[in-house]
Amino acid sequence: MTLHDDAVLVLKEYGDQEELRQVYLDHLAAHPDGMYKPCGAGHLTSSALVVDPSRGRVLLTLHRKLGMWLQMGGHCEAGDPTVEAAALREAMEESGIAGLTLLPGGPVRLDRHPIPAPCHWHLDVQYAALAPAGAVAEISEESLDLRWFAYEEVAGVADTSVVRLLEAALARLP
Numbered sequence: 001m002t003l004h005d006d007a008v009l010v011l012k013e014y015g016d017q018e019e020l021r022q023v024y025l026d027h028l029a030a031h032p033d034g035m036y037k038p039c040g041a042g043h044l045t046s047s048a049l050v051v052d053p054s055r056g057r058v059l060l061t062l063h064r065k066l067g068m069w070l071q072m073g074g075h076c077e078a079g080d081p082t083v084e085a086a087a088l089r090e091a092m093e094e095s096g097i098a099g100l101t102l103l104p105g106g107p108v109r110l111d112r113h114p115i116p117a118p119c120h121w122h123l124d125v126q127y128a129a130l131a132p133a134g135a136v137a138e139i140s141e142e143s144l145d146l147r148w149f150a151y152e153e154v155a156g157v158a159d160t161s162v163v164r165l166l167e168a169a170l171a172r173l174p
Helices: 005-012 018-029 083-095 151-157 160-172
Strands: 043-052 057-063 070-076 109-114 121-130 143-150
Touching: 005 018, 005 083, 005 121, 018 043, 018 109, 018 121, 043 083, 043 160, 057 083, 057 151, 057 160, 070 083, 070 121, 083 121, 083 143, 109 160, 121 160, 143 151, 151 160
Parallel strands: 043 121
Antiparallel strands: 043 057, 043 070, 057 143, 109 121
């Protein structure tokens, strides 16, 4: 199964955000290259919000290019077997935390946002990753900063897409 095929399957099984989910599926149907950055019409990305439920906090990265506090994530790569694997890879690379596990049940949210040319859209498939006990984060080259925020602090530092992702992740926690 290709990464493209996996994305279609994941999106068909995703039970929320029906209209946006269909936009993603239509994009993939129209663009066989729609998983990767060179697709000028836009491409899927995969991200994960790193959550530490035992301490009531999330890890955000101050994105180097955007200057915004965001969840970990980015472009799918040819070696990613699944969209889920891409999210986990990105989360581990950007957080420096080994042993992250994705919250069961597939994506937590979808978020489509415009990006500068030559591409036009990121169609982000968003997961939540659970930090292991005692996790220590380590900043990557892609970040200006990396910081843990209490749940209630997120709305004061991040945009509404991150706040919605946090709300959806918290609703899924056992």
